[in-house]
Amino acid sequence: MMFCDAVRLLRAIRPMEEYRYVGLGHWQFVDFELMRREVGVRSMVSIEIDTARKARYEENKPFAEIDLLFGDAFEKLQEIDLHVPTIAWLDYLSKLNSTGLRDLKLLTAELPPGSVVAATFNCRPDREDQRLDTLIRAVGSDVVPGDVREDALDIVGLPRIQRRILVEQLDAVASARTPAARLQQFMFLRYVDRAPMMFWASLIVDETVEEQAGSVPLSRLEQFRDGEDFLEVSVPWLTTREVISLNEQIRGGHVPSVRGLERDDCKAYANLHRWYPIVPLPF
Ligand SMILES: C[S@@+](CC[C@H](N)C(=O)[O-])C[C@H]1O[C@@H](n2cnc3c(N)ncnc32)[C@H](O)[C@@H]1O
Incomplete structure (x- = not known):
């Protein structure tokens, strides 16, 4: 609901009907229901890696417009037209890892300006003496900033470090675009859904949409967070x-x-x- 409330403001950039939603809908499709009913997005793509229960996913699809693709997100994202203005929310259950980073980098590199890249990650700290090793194994040693210490990866620190890595990695991709782009973060929150989870969302901005993006009043939202301090949603x-x-x-x-x-x-x-x-x- 908070995310929908924010992305609705993007109609200052283009009509909501021109946006497509890309997500991982599972068979609940909660995010798809909200994006259709609350935001007005029509064109939708849901990617699902679980191919063993295809019929159940198909059966629960709430709208005919949802294109349900079975396979790994990275593979399927390369099969769809990424030049369509998109609100993409990869709602993972796992912690930040190199496959999630790869998916989000692809979206950041390819989606047109005015698109949204968002993700959910688990942020439950690992066993105390294994936190840094686990993070390094998950994202790669070259990706973990050199100043990250074991004791910074606790219940408050892990979402912050995962966000920092995400921002550093995606900013590098955005600035390598032509023309150069940047990610304007507008949400960062933590909540508990069985496990502690973090949600992060940013708008892709370059010179072609700079002026319109400046007129989107995201920073006036109560759920707006543009830095490393997350909104705690209990x-x-x-x-x-x-x-x-x-x-x-x-x-x-x-x-x-x-x-x-x-x-x-x-x-x-x-x-x-x-x-x-x-x-x-x-x-
Ligand atoms: C947390 S659920 C999504 C819930 C859904 N967004 C909702 O709000 O109802 C995550 C879904 O993504 C799928 N998934 C996880 N990683 C994936 C990947 N790399 N590629 C494709 N699907 C993936 C899982 O099988 C699961 O169905």
Whole structure:
């Protein structure tokens, strides 16, 4: 929802119907549903590496316009026309690794300016004495900045270092384009979805879209983050009854609390409730 809210602003660059969405939809296609319904993107490509259950993916496709490609992202990205303005979100479950970097470098090198490159990565720290070795094994020793130390790869440090590597690697690709481009980061957040995850998104900008990109008010968004400090999104697990009770108190202008719920969960809900699904849904 936060990402959709941000990319909707790109209509200052071109109509949303001219954008294509490229993602890893799984069989849930949650991101595809949102991109279609909330943002208005029509043309869509979902890539899926799991070829053992093709029928299930096909069966759950919510829109006819989704082109579902089976295979590895890097291979399939080279088969589609990368010169179409695109919002690409590679929603990995793994940590940052050389295959993810390779996919994102390809997108950064090829997509037209005004396109978005976004990714999700796991950011759970590894065993304390193995953190640096694991990172080096995942992305390559030439890619890990020389000043990264084992103790910097903790719960706060790992998302930051993964972002730093991503930014350094993709910036180099962007600046090698003709004309030279840059990545304008507009989101960096951390949340927990079984494991701690990080989400990062940037706009590809070059001189041909510089002026229009400057008129996209991304920096006014509450979820905007353009540096190494991530937005912490804490999503409490709540029942429908609890949400109704919390909403009732928020409506009355009170700091919400519910018997049996942790104060932190109530606070997290109060901070987040503008993004939460409407409970109960209107008929
Ligand atoms: C976290 S799920 C995506 C969830 C989906 N975006 C949603 O919001 O409902 C990641 C999906 O990408 C697939 N995947 C992971 N790595 C891939 C790769 N390198 N190439 C193609 N598909 C990949 C996985 O099999 C999985 O179905």
